[in-house]
Amino acid sequence: MEEPNLSVEISGFRMKNPLMLASGVLGISIGSLRRVHEAGAGAVVTKSIGYEPRVGYDNPTLVEVHGGYLNAIGLSNPGVKEFCKELSRSKIDDLPLVVSLFGAEPSEFKDMVSMLDGLKIKAYELNLSCPHVKGFGVEVGQDSRAIREIVEAVKEESGKTLFVKLSPNVTDMVKIAKVAEDAGADALTLINTIRAMSIDTETFRPILANKVGGLSGPAIKPIAIRCVYEVSKAVKIPIIGCGGVVDWQDAIEFFLAGAQAVQLGTVIAYRGPDIFEEIKRGIRNYLITKGRKSVREIVGLAHDF
Amino acid sequence: MTSNRPRIVRLVDVKDESSTVRTMTFRDDLCSKAKPGQFIMVWIPGVDEIPMSISVIKEDLAGLTVREVGEASKTLFDIKAGGTIGIRGPYGNGFTPIIGKVMIIGAGTGLAPLMPLTEILAERSASIDMIIGGKTIDEFVFVDRAKRALFKTKSRLVTTTEDGSHGIRGLATDAILPILREKSTDIIYTCGPELMMRKVFSIAQESGVPVQASLERVMKCGIGICGSCCIGKYRACKDGPVFDSPKLEEVKDEFGAFRRDHSGRIIKLSTN
Ligand SMILES: Cc1cc2nc3c(=O)[nH]c(=O)nc-3n(C[C@H](O)[C@H](O)[C@H](O)COP(=O)(O)OP(=O)(O)OC[C@H]3O[C@@H](n4cnc5c(N)ncnc54)[C@H](O)[C@@H]3O)c2cc1C
Ligand SMILES: Cc1cc2nc3c(=O)[nH]c(=O)nc-3n(C[C@H](O)[C@H](O)[C@H](O)COP(=O)(O)O)c2cc1C
Ligand code: FES
Numbered sequence: 001m002e003e004p005n006l007s008v009e010i011s012g013f014r015m016k017n018p019l020m021l022a023s024g025v026l027g028i029s030i031g032s033l034r035r036v037h038e039a040g041a042g043a044v045v046t047k048s049i050g051y052e053p054r055v056g057y058d059n060p061t062l063v064e065v066h067g068g069y070l071n072a073i074g075l076s077n078p079g080v081k082e083f084c085k086e087l088s089r090s091k092i093d094d095l096p097l098v099v100s101l102f103g104a105e106p107s108e109f110k111d112m113v114s115m116l117d118g119l120k121i122k123a124y125e126l127n128l129s130c131p132h133v134k135g136f137g138v139e140v141g142q143d144s145r146a147i148r149e150i151v152e153a154v155k156e157e158s159g160k161t162l163f164v165k166l167s168p169n170v171t172d173m174v175k176i177a178k179v180a181e182d183a184g185a186d187a188l189t190l191i192n193t194i195r196a197m198s199i200d201t202e203t204f205r206p207i208l209a210n211k212v213g214g215l216s217g218p219a220i221k222p223i224a225i226r227c228v229y230e231v232s233k234a235v236k237i238p239i240i241g242c243g244g245v246v247d248w249q250d251a252i253e254f255f256l257a258g259a260q261a262v263q264l265g266t267v268i269a270y271r272g273p274d275i276f277e278e279i280k281r282g283i284r285n286y287l288i289t290k291g292r293k294s295v296r297e298i299v300g301l302a303h304d305f
Numbered sequence: 306m307t308s309n310r311p312r313i314v315r316l317v318d319v320k321d322e323s324s325t326v327r328t329m330t331f332r333d334d335l336c337s338k339a340k341p342g343q344f345i346m347v348w349i350p351g352v353d354e355i356p357m358s359i360s361v362i363k364e365d366l367a368g369l370t371v372r373e374v375g376e377a378s379k380t381l382f383d384i385k386a387g388g389t390i391g392i393r394g395p396y397g398n399g400f401t402p403i404i405g406k407v408m409i410i411g412a413g414t415g416l417a418p419l420m421p422l423t424e425i426l427a428e429r430s431a432s433i434d435m436i437i438g439g440k441t442i443d444e445f446v447f448v449d450r451a452k453r454a455l456f457k458t459k460s461r462l463v464t465t466t467e468d469g470s471h472g473i474r475g476l477a478t479d480a481i482l483p484i485l486r487e488k489s490t491d492i493i494y495t496c497g498p499e500l501m502m503r504k505v506f507s508i509a510q511e512s513g514v515p516v517q518a519s520l521e522r523v524m525k526c527g528i529g530i531c532g533s534c535c536i537g538k539y540r541a542c543k544d545g546p547v548f549d550s551p552k553l554e555e556v557k558d559e560f561g562a563f564r565r566d567h568s569g570r571i572i573k574l575s576t577n
Contacts, residue, residue: 024531025531027532028565031539032535047532053570063309073525082571200313268529
């Protein structure tokens with residue numbers, strides 16, 4: 001049996017395999033991003049970077065619940081200037097690096113992209129979906145006009161591949177997805193975390209300092225699968241699935257639902273970076289068993305029913 | 306499984322170690338089974354959640370030792386016996402105790418993770434040379450506890466102060482070479498200010514002695530996903546906080562040179 005082809009290409013962005021590191025997970029230093037790449041990730045996405053430095057919320061910023069984690073890190077990041085220095089300090093030519101960006105205004109995104117564009121990064125992912133920071137993310141992510149303006153502004157400034165990451169915390173995701181597609185997004189990443197909360201029964205207090213956070217992990221996978229399924233039926237651009245992948249079966253489910261690639265986040269807490277190799281092997285063996293030559297061949301097969 | 310949630314524990318006892326350092330004990334089965342060098346995330350409800358080494362590891366009791374620094378540690382410092390805190394963990398790898406001729410060198414609250422290690426090693430009859438350093442005599446903590454532990458085994462305790470108010474005048478690291486020259490040493494365990502540990506590492510490298518050093522980085526999740534504690538390709542909370550010589554060698558551009566603040570910005574470690 002010939003070796004199945006795991007490589008994927010998303011609008012000019014090539015990956016040796018369809019597994020990516022999700023934004024915000026180990027993504028603040030090139031050292032950790034490189035490690036995850038060496039562990040087998042086809043691409044790595046940085047933590048979301050904003051124009052100004054942000055320390056984020058106070059701790060507790062993370063708490064475990066059945067089926068996943070809540071986090072309210074609060075978009076902590078060193079700011080785009082510092083991050084450019086981080087990138088220039090390190091050798092990144094060989095790293096399939098995607099820089100995630102958040103902001104409130106189209107002009108902010110444009111400025112960040114103009115500072116970053118000369119560096120050897122391969123693509124951008126716009127985080128229009130952080131569920132727990134006022135004024136950024138979701139608030140931008142449900143505003144069709146804001147999305148259109150931001151995507152157009154970035155497209156005007158840069159020829160690099162552009163992913164737009166959307167939130168499930170909206171009433172009509174398909175509508176938002178179409179707006180992003182029309183505005184020029186090359187692909188969509190679905191989904192970000194889901195607004196959620198956890199309370200300590202001893203002290204009666206919400207555990208997260210920010211009270212509300214974003215739910216990630218296995219608990220959100222069925223929601224993510226539904227989002228990928230619905231949106232991939234409605235748009236022509238590729239979809240990158242994200243949310244609750246912990247094993248190769250989960251990844252396959254995303255491909256069948258219509259995703260060309262998947263991102264892994266929370267599973268790193270359970271299994272560490274070595275999980276990439278394991279899931280990759282699982283996908284390869286599955287394709288062989290099913291007599292399929294590539295990942296591409298199984299994308300969206302669930303749509304046939 | 307939802308183990309990464311704060312468990313509310315009541316403080317059984319609070320003991321002054323110095324005017325700014327206190328040891329607080331509580332009952333918690335998981336911490337009683339911790340390895341020396343592991344840490345917990347301590348939730349001070351309404352204030353913050355901060356990493357603290359487990360400084361007491363007994364069958365029915367566990368504890369932490371806090372120095373008041375900023376808001377969270379000051380609030381923690383002021384909690385009395387009977388008060389409550391939230392803890393999650395133990396996290397991290399911890400020290401690997403070996404039986405042989407060991408050197409333990411620490412200063413300030415860096416001694417917190419070294420104390421249960423010292424006690425375990427003393428029980429196992431290791432030969433121990435311990436160096437406790439401080440700026441002045443007022444900053445000394447754990448000297449009596451160290452003496453009690455070391456009494457059980459072949460050992461020596463050296464104290465150093467920068468002003469000569471206790472023990473030898475000078476830096477803790479000044480006491481290393483004389484000991485290494487005098488006898489063979491299988492391993493050096495250290496925790497304390499990073500520049501001190503960096504010095505320990507350099508001396509040990511030159512002398513061909515392996516080191517285990519416990520490093521501090523900003524911790525948010527404590528479980529290896531947020532990336533705030535990264536040093537080189539490692540996560541201090543998961544791959545550390547204890548780094549052995551090969552790992553220290555790998556991160557030598559950062560170790561003793563810089564750390565990151567809560568935003569991820571690089572902060573150079575000053576040399577004073
Ligand atoms: C693995 C580990 C074990 C530690 N063990 C002990 C111990 O046994 N006893 C002890 O007194 N201290 C210990 N510390 C240090 C302790 O966590 C900080 O002193 C404490 O967080 C300070 O918080 P603050 O709000 O009082 O001070 P702040 O004014 O908020 O900060 C003062 C300094 O403390 C550090 N700090 C603040 N928040 C964090 C954080 N979330 N993670 C890491 N560092 C932080 C920063 O370097 C900061 O500059 C340990 C740290 C780590 C990483
Ligand atoms: C600790 C943590 C931090 C995150 N930070 C970001 C971020 O900065 N930007 C972003 O777009 N998504 C962020 N996310 C969301 C993830 O990228 C991902 O969309 C989500 O966790 C679902 O995937 P998972 O279940 O595999 O973790 C974060 C998630 C976690 C757990
Ligand atoms: S504290 Fe989050 S990765 Fe270490």
